[in-house]
Every structure is written in C-alpha cells, then in structure tokens.
Amino acid sequence: MVRLLQIEFIKLWNNRASKILILSYFILICCIALIAAIKFPFGEGILLADLGIFNFPYIWHHNSFIAAILKLFFAIVVVSMMANEYSNKTIKQNLIDGLSKKEFVLSKFLTVISFSLISTVFVFVVSMILGLIYSDYNEVSIIFSDMEFLLAFFIKLVGFFSFCLFLGIFVKRSAFALGFLILWAVFEQILFGILGWQITSWETASKIKSFLPLESMANLINEPYTRLSAVQNVANQIGENLNFDYAVHWHEFLIVLFWTALFVYLSYVLLKKRDL
C-alpha cells in the first residue's frame, strides 16, 4: 500500500501544475478562517464571526460545508491525474513495467482517500482553532458533539473524487472529463425537473434525486445558514417557518458509499476491458 502511494506521490509531486493546485487547495481550506474577518456594513458593521457561525458545535457543520465547496477545485487534480496517464500513454508503460491493473486503480483510489483524510484533518484543525477563539460555548462535551459532519465531509470527498477518477478513466481527457462532470450535475437537475413535472409527484422526484450520485453527496451536508438563529429570527418575523432536517443520516452515507464502490469498480472493469 505504501508503495502504491509512493508511486502516485512521485507522479503528482513532480508535476508543477498539480503541486501548485494541491498547495493552493490546502491554503484555501485554511482561508476559511478569513470568514471571521468579513464585516457587514450595517451601522457600525457586524462581524460575521459575531453571528455565531463559529459556535461549537455549529462550526463543524458550517466549516465542513464551506470546505466541501473547494472540492471542485481539487477535482481538477484528480481528473487530470487519471486522464494524463492516458494522454501521456504512461498507463501503458506502467502496466508493462509490472503494475497490475488492480494496483493501478488502487493507487489512485488510495491517493484520493489520503487527500480526503488530510483535508478532513485540516478542516478539523482550522475549525478547532476558530472555534476556540470565537465560540461562545467552550465545554468539552459541546465542542466534540456533532462531529459526524466531519465524517460526512470525508465520505463526501471520497465519493466525489471517486466519481472524478471514473470520469478521468472513462473520458480519458481532463478537460472533457470536467465538462462531463458539469454536464452530469445539470443532468441530475433536469432529470429531477422532468420527473417531478411530468412523471411523478415532486416529492417522489426529490426522493429519486437523492439517490443520484452528486445529489446524494450534496445531501450529506445540508446548507448550514438557515440553521443560524439570526437567520431563523428573520424568517420567523416574515412568517416563514424554516424547518429543515440538517442531520447526517446513515442512509445518506450508504448511498454515497455505494456510488463510491461502484465508481471504483467500474474504473477497474473499464481498465480491464480496454485494449491500450
């Protein structure tokens, strides 16, 4: 396993473009801290940090949601690390040199898992520091509650990057694979629209939608803003009742894990079936 990771590390780290992208991705995660400095120009100015977004345990939810947006950025690295093997034809050379097809897919998947893990650790550390500075509640039991959002973040990243890996192998060209990713995101929404509009009720349509890969990943961490008391107050005043289900559910994990397994397996099957 270490050998497979080392192989992938050599490939990625010696590529200037990937190196810069990887570094920027992790720097961007750290930049979540800068949200603290955002000031709204109401009256004397309200610091975003004062709205309670850095309160434990809410901060776990908020930061994992924000950090998950950055995954789009890292998708470029993942897609190109797969597609480049095709465009450089190095995949052929790797196999001839004695890497098995299974090892090849595994080395990519392990890399994806490692990066997801490192991202999760980063989010944990950054949130912890921010929380300790700004949170109104600092009891240990509160700090370590709602930690399932971090697990959801990790699973979400693994699932999403596995999808990117599969697209990289399937399309073989990084730019087209990224295009396909966007196309797929649109397709899920269109499918939802058509289902709800013509075929089934909107309720069933949204249930079906929650089984689709990208939507199921998005459902893992719901948007956190309507959960803020400030936002809830405003909503109550205008007579709107915001009552969403924010929790992370085990069946959401299952759906994403199913897609992850399927994408990795399909990548392997595709690689096995294809003549290079």
Next chain:
Amino acid sequence: METILTVNNLTKKFGYLTAVKNLSFTIEKGNVYGILGPNGSGKSTTLGIILNVVNRTAGDFNWFDGTTSTHEALKKVGAIIERPNFYPYMTAIQNLKLVCKIKEVPDTKIQEKLELVGLWERRNSKFRTYSLGMKQRLAIASALLNDPEILILDEPTNGLDPQGIHQIREIIKKIAGKGTTILLASHLLDEVEKVCSHVVILRKGEKLYSGPVDGMLASHGFFELRTKDMEKLEALLEKNASFGKLTKENGMLTAFLKEEMNAEELNKMLFDQGMVLSHLVKRKESLEEQFLTLTKNK
C-alpha cells in the same frame, strides 16, 4: 533449456479483423529472437498481449514456468513498445526512480544504466526536452533497470536518424553479448538478420515460420558464376543433377543447388571440363530473399 515464454494458440480479434490468428511459439533463454512481418501483421498486438496491455480473444500464454501472474512476471521483463512513454514533466532520474518503485527494485542501478545508453550527462533534463533518439535510449535504460531475464523491443529504431539507429543497434548488441534473451519485433529485415539467431515470421496474424534463421528455407544456397562462354556453362550445368533453376542476369549465371556442393568441388569439376571461371561465389539467400520467398509461397 529454460523456457521464458510459451504462447499457445493465441488469437486476437478487433471486431471483424483478426489481428493474431492461432499463434504459438516458445522463447528459450539465451537466444535472440526476431519477430518479423510487414506492417500490420500482428507483431505489436502479440507483444501487447504478452505484456498485459491488450486483452486476448482466445488462447493463452505463460511467463517462465507458468506459476507467476503476468504482472509479477513483467517485473522480471524489460520492454519498450513503439514509442517511449514517460512523464514529460519529470527528469530522466525521476522517471527511472518511478520505474524502480513499480518494478520493486532498488534504485541503485540508475547511474549504471544511464551511462550504458549515454544519457548520464542529461540525467536532470526533463523528458520532454529529449530528442526521439534520447527518448528511445531512456526507454532502453528503463527496461534494463531490473537486469531483466528477457528484453522485448518493438521497432526500437523506428523514426530514428541513421546515427540514432546505429546507437540503438550498438546498445542491443552490447546487451545481447551479455547473454540476455532478446525478443525484437521489426519489419526491417537487415536489422533482424544482424542481431537475431531465431525468427518468428508473421503475415496477417498467422505464423509462417518459427525457428533458427538458417533453417528458414530448405535451401542449399546458390552459385554466382561468370566465364567467357556462358552458353556452354549453362548447358553443362543443365545436365548436372545437383542444380535446379538457372537464371542469367547482367552476364552472370545464378545456379540454385538442389543438394549440398561446395565451391571447390564445382570449380574443380568445371576446370576438368575445360572451363575457367572468372567469377565464383557461393551464397545463401539473404533474410530478405528468404522472407520474400516465404511470404510469396503461402
């Protein structure tokens, strides 16, 4: 003798096209093999199959004694195919270190192999800055990193300039001299003739011949003769049962042998008949002539 590779009834179909048809051959340790065939005769496909990058349709193949999986066996094989494929953004050293990791060998041999192919000075240049000849040489260095049991080369001199071709051939000869088994696919007959002891000849995916280079045709060679009275010479040889076909070209008589006869014997015989030769050469068909005869016959 130790067997390195056994191929049994290998078949590969691309849709309607059959690229390799029922191919069987074995590779023994210590010999230099050539796979010969015109473009599109299935050479690269065959190599692709045994190298785990092309899926076979039918048949099978075994590396070594048949107990190791293909990808494990490939760690003991060195192979370069068509064009050298490396990471363009990495230097020679970085690329070779990666290959060492894949092959699970220590990276202590990198310097030795780079020196062998004459690239040590350029070791820290990125792969994309290399010329085609240098890329091909790096591929050879990479294939040799594990001191392979067998070196497989697919058209190693394709697209190179005469100097590059010469360099590659010198390297191949150096490696063959060390007793490494080599499998060389090429459509350049003189290339194969110069280095190979055994050949497998393919045409349209079918095997026409496999065995030692000398045994390709059941032929005893031929004489090239010239004398003052060509008519008399021709008449004389026509009567002799040892000779088959006679052809005249550019004032030279070419007489094909039906049975073994050496030049001295013929010279003496003709001299006894009162004929003095101004030109007498005994030759075997070149690989090219043999190859053309073989491919024409079928």
